[in-house]
Amino acid sequence: MPTFLPLIEDAIKKPIWNCRTCGQCVLHATGMTCPMTCPKELRNGPCGGVREDGSCEVVPGMRCVWLKAYDRKESWPLLPAWKRHFDDLRPPVDHRLHGTSSWLNLVTGRDRVQPRGWAWAREARAAELGALA
Amino acid sequence: MSRLSDVLVRGVDQVFTAEFPALDAGGMAVVAKHAQRLRPWFTACNATDNPAAHAHASNVATAIAMRQHGLEPIMQIVCRDKNRLAIQADMVGAALHGVENLCLLTGDDVTAGDEPEAKRVFDLDGPQAIAVADTLTRGTYLSGRALQPPPVLFPGAVENPGAPPFDHRIERVAKKAGAGARFLQLQICFHPDRLAGFCRGVAAAALVGHAPGTVSLLPTIVLVKGARALRYMHEKVPGIDVPEDTMRRVSAAADQAEAAYQLTLELAREALALPGVRGLHVTDFRHDDSVERLMRDLGRIPAAHPEESDAYRPAVGVQDRHDRP
Numbered sequence: 404m405p406t407f408l409p410l411i412e413d414a415i416k417k418p419i420w421n422c423r424t425c426g427q428c429v430l431h432a433t434g435m436t437c438p439m440t441c442p443k444e445l446r447n448g449p450c451g452g453v454r455e456d457g458s459c460e461v462v463p464g465m466r467c468v469w470l471k472a473y474d475r476k477e478s479w480p481l482l483p484a485w486k487r488h489f490d491d492l493r494p495p496v497d498h499r500l501h502g503t504s505s506w507l508n509l510v511t512g513r514d515r516v517q518p519r520g521w522a523w524a525r526e527a528r529a530a531e532l533g534a535l536a
Numbered sequence: 537m538s539r540l541s542d543v544l545v546r547g548v549d550q551v552f553t554a555e556f557p558a559l560d561a562g563g564m565a566v567v568a569k570h571a572q573r574l575r576p577w578f579t580a581c582n583a584t585d586n587p588a589a590h591a592h593a594s595n596v597a598t599a600i601a602m603r604q605h606g607l608e609p610i611m612q613i614v615c616r617d618k619n620r621l622a623i624q625a626d627m628v629g630a631a632l633h634g635v636e637n638l639c640l641l642t643g644d645d646v647t648a649g650d651e652p653e654a655k656r657v658f659d660l661d662g663p664q665a666i667a668v669a670d671t672l673t674r675g676t677y678l679s680g681r682a683l684q685p686p687p688v689l690f691p692g693a694v695e696n697p698g699a700p701p702f703d704h705r706i707e708r709v710a711k712k713a714g715a716g717a718r719f720l721q722l723q724i725c726f727h728p729d730r731l732a733g734f735c736r737g738v739a740a741a742a743l744v745g746h747a748p749g750t751v752s753l754l755p756t757i758v759l760v761k762g763a764r765a766l767r768y769m770h771e772k773v774p775g776i777d778v779p780e781d782t783m784r785r786v787s788a789a790a791d792q793a794e795a796a797y798q799l800t801l802e803l804a805r806e807a808l809a810l811p812g813v814r815g816l817h818v819t820d821f822r823h824d825d826s827v828e829r830l831m832r833d834l835g836r837i838p839a840a841h842p843e844e845s846d847a848y849r850p851a852v853g854v855q856d857r858h859d860r861p
Contacts, residue, residue, distance in 0.1 A: 451696030452774030519680025
């Protein structure tokens with residue numbers, strides 16, 4: 404089964420979402436818009452270079468990936484649980500996962516492994532801000 | 537504690553920062569000249585990191601040189617040119633020299649510069665870079681490897697109130713404040729309505745303040761010589777839009793330089809009156825005496841002996857700013 408999973412995933416995600424096989428898919432949380440198709444591969448929202456007409460700083464003809472993501476989050480019937488994660492601070496990409504199946508990594512939990520310092524600091528911040536609130 | 541963090545956190549005075557000119561050649565004499573000119577007026581100045589995707593003397597080298605000349609640096613780090621190892625190394629390395637203030641941004645793309653064929657890195661993005669700085673201050677590298685004693689860092693960032701998606705820029709502020717940013721230098725914005733809407737939105741979302749999880753806003757204003765520079769920014773700088781009316785107001789004036797100055801002064805005064813705004817960030821493309829003129833027109837008084845007369849005082853019991861637990 405694991406052998407076929409990447410093939411099925413590719414067959415679906417490449418034509419529809421222009422999947423870059425980062426192996427740690429966040430499509431569901433980013434308005435079903437792949438942030439890896441942003442020329443800067445920004446997973447935490449748009450940069451400051453979005454043009455007046457909403458197009459990309461790098462590729463003038465292309466609508467900003469994140470503008471599409473915001474539109475879809477608001478207008479598509481997505482699961483509320485997915486929408487809740489839209490503004491999460493996503494960790495840096497694990498480049499070792501490039502080319503692997505994100506479905507497989509989802510099942511094994513491999514896609515949720517974060518650098519130790521990152522995870523620890525994130526929890527420390529959450530505790531601190533929780534205490535302040 | 538840096539002077540910038542001290543003034544921002546205590547909220548004792550307005551804070552004015554400026555862009556330190558990008559350095560290429562000429563050695564320390566050039567640094568000394570600029571530092572002397574800027575020191576009386578600014579709490580701290582930005583040591584830029586390859587601005588507009590053009591190579592210059594590095595952010596780290598510039599920040600250290602500024603500090604040696606009595607001008608407090610805000611070391612910019614962009615995510616375009618370096619991966620996470622190099623970015624952490626720059627933060628920790630600069631901290632060795634007493635550089636505490638950081639300004640973390642995604643950065644213009646390589647295609648905005650004069651070497652568009654270069655490889656773009658973006659191993660981290662702006663919000664992640666802020667969280668990385670925050671991680672270091674808590675005593676570990678990203679990997680979890682100990683960093684003891686932790687460096688004292690004061691992370692800030694940039695946000696653009698003048699570029700789409702306008703409705704969602706506040707969420708960007710929330711994310712950056714949550715990641716550890718304590719101040720935001722706002723991108724130049726020639727639409728006062730957009731800037732006002734943004735600042736009010738940030739204040740309404742309870743994101744402005746002195747405590748962790750909140751930020752101080754420092755809108756950028758830019759000094760230009762005339763309509764040509766405005767046209768250039770409008771056409772060439774990603775994320776900056778100059779309304780046609782604004783450009784016409786300057787281009788139609790008999791004295792363009794004076795009209796451009798008055799425009800800047802007006803934008804500066806309007807910005808300072810907005811909620812959450814603690815001061816301004818000044819970018820100077822005129823290279824004449826108008827920085828001083830602007831600061832005086834805004835009611836600022838030059839610090840005669842900046843080192844002594846500034847609000848900065850070391851915390852009790854701390855003798856050496858470099859050597860703290």
